[in-house]
Amino acid sequence: MSVDEKAVRRAARLARLAVPEDRLAPLAAELSGILAWVEQLNELDTQNVEPMTSVRPMRLYRRADVVTDGFYAEDIVKNAPRSEDNFFVVPKVVE
Amino acid sequence: MSDLMKMTLAEAREGLRARRFSSAELAAASAAEIAKARPLNAFIVETPEIAAAMAAASDARLARGEGGALEGIPLGIKDLFCTKGIQTTAGSHILEGFKPVYESTVTQKLWDAGAVMMGKLNLDEFAMGSSNETSYFGPAVNPWRRGNDDAKLVPGGSSGGSAAAVAAELCFGATGTDTGGSIRQPAAVTCIAGIKPTYGRCSRWGIVAFASSLDQAGPMARTVKDCAILLREMAGFDPKDSTSVDLAVPDFEAACNAGVKGLRIGVPKEYRIDGVPAEIDALWEQGIAWLKEAGAEIVEVSLPHTKYALPAYYIVAPAEASSNLARYDGVKYGLRVENDDLTRMYEQTRAAGFGREVQRRILIGTYVLSAGYYDAYYLKAQKVRTLIAGDFKAAFEKCDALLTPASPSPAFGIGEKTNDPISMYLNDVYTVTVNLAGLPGIAVPAGISKDGLPLGLQLIGRAFDEETLFSAGSVLEKAAGFTGKPGRWWA
Numbered sequence: 001m002s003v004d005e006k007a008v009r010r011a012a013r014l015a016r017l018a019v020p021e022d023r024l025a026p027l028a029a030e031l032s033g034i035l036a037w038v039e040q041l042n043e044l045d046t047q048n049v050e051p052m053t054s055v056r057p058m059r060l061y062r063r064a065d066v067v068t069d070g071f072y073a074e075d076i077v078k079n080a081p082r083s084e085d086n087f088f089v090v091p092k093v094v095e
Numbered sequence: 096m097s098d099l100m101k102m103t104l105a106e107a108r109e110g111l112r113a114r115r116f117s118s119a120e121l122a123a124a125s126a127a128e129i130a131k132a133r134p135l136n137a138f139i140v141e142t143p144e145i146a147a148a149m150a151a152a153s154d155a156r157l158a159r160g161e162g163g164a165l166e167g168i169p170l171g172i173k174d175l176f177c178t179k180g181i182q183t184t185a186g187s188h189i190l191e192g193f194k195p196v197y198e199s200t201v202t203q204k205l206w207d208a209g210a211v212m213m214g215k216l217n218l219d220e221f222a223m224g225s226s227n228e229t230s231y232f233g234p235a236v237n238p239w240r241r242g243n244d245d246a247k248l249v250p251g252g253s254s255g256g257s258a259a260a261v262a263a264e265l266c267f268g269a270t271g272t273d274t275g276g277s278i279r280q281p282a283a284v285t286c287i288a289g290i291k292p293t294y295g296r297c298s299r300w301g302i303v304a305f306a307s308s309l310d311q312a313g314p315m316a317r318t319v320k321d322c323a324i325l326l327r328e329m330a331g332f333d334p335k336d337s338t339s340v341d342l343a344v345p346d347f348e349a350a351c352n353a354g355v356k357g358l359r360i361g362v363p364k365e366y367r368i369d370g371v372p373a374e375i376d377a378l379w380e381q382g383i384a385w386l387k388e389a390g391a392e393i394v395e396v397s398l399p400h401t402k403y404a405l406p407a408y409y410i411v412a413p414a415e416a417s418s419n420l421a422r423y424d425g426v427k428y429g430l431r432v433e434n435d436d437l438t439r440m441y442e443q444t445r446a447a448g449f450g451r452e453v454q455r456r457i458l459i460g461t462y463v464l465s466a467g468y469y470d471a472y473y474l475k476a477q478k479v480r481t482l483i484a485g486d487f488k489a490a491f492e493k494c495d496a497l498l499t500p501a502s503p504s505p506a507f508g509i510g511e512k513t514n515d516p517i518s519m520y521l522n523d524v525y526t527v528t529v530n531l532a533g534l535p536g537i538a539v540p541a542g543i544s545k546d547g548l549p550l551g552l553q554l555i556g557r558a559f560d561e562e563t564l565f566s567a568g569s570v571l572e573k574a575a576g577f578t579g580k581p582g583r584w585w586a
Contacts, residue, residue: 008458015417015461016424017454018442030516031459037517038406041475044482051477052484055294055308055533056558061337075196081431088426091437 003031099124104168104267104321111157111167118157118167122150122211125169128265129213134585135236137250137260139174140182141214149211156209164328166209171260171269174215175222176202176312177301181212185303186220186230186253189448190429199301200333201270201312208328213266217256220450221420222277222305225522227255228513229452237285237506238263238581241546245584248506248548251281251522257315258285262581268316268325272302274309275408276502276526279538282315283501283551286540286577288322288568289315291526293559294533295340297326298333306415307338309408309530319539319568323347326561342559350562351569356390358567361494365401366525368503375500375550378542382498382552385574386567394494398486403479404528405520410463410476411531416453417460423448455516484532487555496563497555499525501538505548529555537564541575549579 005024008031012019019027073086082089099121102110110116126143146169153167177183177195184190198206206212217235219227226249227235237250238259250259254271258281261269271278273291282289290313297312304310314325327348332341362383367376387393425431425444432443449457463472490497503524512519529536534555541552552571556564 003462007462011458011462011465012442014465015457016421016438016441016445017449017457018439018446019454019458027455027458030455031462034409034459034516035462038410038472038476041403041406041410041479044400044403044479046475046478046482049478049481051474052308052480053477055338056340058295058338058340061334061339061341063334072196078196079193079428081425081429090426091435091440093437 003028003035100128100264103318104316104324105318107168107267108165108324114157118150118153118211119147121167122146122169122213125213125266131586132263132265135238135259135263136233137217137235137256137263137265138171138214139184139217139232139256142181142212145181146211146213153209153211163207163209164324165205167211168209168268169211169213169266170205171213171216171257171266172202173218173254173257173270173272175218175272175303176270177303178202178212178215181215183215183303184231185222186218186232187448187450187453188231188430189423189445191231193428197301200298200335201302201329204328204331216260216269219253219255220453221303221416222253222272222274223416223452223456224252225276225280225519226512227252228509229450231450234509235259236509238585239285239506239548240582240584241548247509249509251284251502251506253277254281254315258282258287261285261287261315261317263585268314268321270312270329271315272310272312273530274305274412275530276523278313278315279526279536279553280502280522282538284506284549286549286579287315287317288319288537288539288572289313290322290326290537290561290564291529291535292326292330292561293535295338296330296535296559296561298331298336298339300333300335304419306412307419308415309412319537319565319572320348320351322537323351323565345562347561347565350565353562353566354389355386355567355570358391358496358563359394359494360386360391360567361394361396361490361497363396363398363401363490363497363499365398366499368524371503374544375503378550378552379498379500382541382571385571386498389570389574391567396490396493396497398490398528400479400482400486401528404483404531405524407476407479407483408523408527408531409520410472411480413456413460414464414473415460417457417464420453420457480531483528487532487534491557496567499553499555501525501551501553505544505546505550525553534558535561535564537568539568539571540577541571543579
């Protein structure tokens, strides 16, 4: 599968990554190269193979559904580039 | 150089217990070596004051006849482990200045055992690399050189700072993490030991996530026994990581003396790869001979899907990374590039904060997970993982552990491979299968290349059978009898 500039622009948009116009073509070439290489997986017939969903066969650990943690909002926002009264501050998003 | 730093971790532990020297002396000697070794760029943050305070507390406990298994031992921490109040960057500009308000489970366990923190170690950005060259803070440098050639070589990656610091005797051990080979490959090219435990053996809580189904923490140290001592303290069930396993942690140190008599060691024929230097194959043959002499039975086994491991990895790892790295958005922590528009703020923050390799992987990951491509790539790769895990399962019916090379080449020069991502990815050709199958693997120093550089061998074990790796790894280490050390050109 060859990746074109349009596909790079689309992936960049989905990934919320600003990619300058002059980087689209080189990235398309790099991604095409890597995807062409991974396509050797198509040599394998995996029609009747289950995908791996758990690295080790195990049941997920469950805990009681009770509050065990919290009440330190100041810590939560401590590393925020901008915060006010223990809220994260972002640009206005409501029109 | 103070002779104190030449000891192994086990020797330092005995000396501290016998009160032949204090933890304060060890921490001061370690801090002095770290300061001298700044040309290696192994540390992103040095914490000598914290080390001095922790060492004083350790000395007080030792004086009372108390103390944990690592009481007073100076260690370095890969800068992927969150450390409370100490900058944790993952080698990325986007996390520069981030000071976690919590401590990772693995590092907390080390401190609870009495270990002393010397600082945070350099790594490839978000652990994405095999040479430490993608770090925002510049590459760590291998203490080893090609004879008298003063060209700077890579220490491997992603745990390159950890490998350089341990190999240069700046600390007695270090934490690493391994997603595709990031403990074993740097250990191999710097002449130290390193083990990636079974997936679930160590808690991932508080470790900056790269690819959650592959990531696993492990120790790096100058001897196999030192790794065993460290892993026992790092491992264990943690309710905060739903993939950590509730299993008793064995006495790995005792396993180091068990030998290999009667063990069946498998040699996978698919690991003979075209284009790999003859000296790698020769070392492998030597390793087979050593284990045979020590009483192991050698059996040839087949892992038929080996060649598909790297391509599968380069779907699974970027896919999971693209999801994990979505959290870096300029809102909660780290870098923010201001913009009146929220989406532009996200896009510009991430473009400014992530380096080139990380951006490349986020884009690949996003692409392979996007609508219309998920089945063709991610689902296909997860099916191939099942086949690879099945290969190992079949092989372990015939043998107890596998012996392979650890790295396809000795350390290469900084800048030699940066222009071709796929040739860089091939550094993990021997190690990545282990992550895909969730198995344990250990790298052990075993020989020297024609250029005078270290080469390592890898042992792969059954799930949760790290003990056999420590037994066989110790046999290889002893047979190799490797005593060479890098020249101290940096001091």
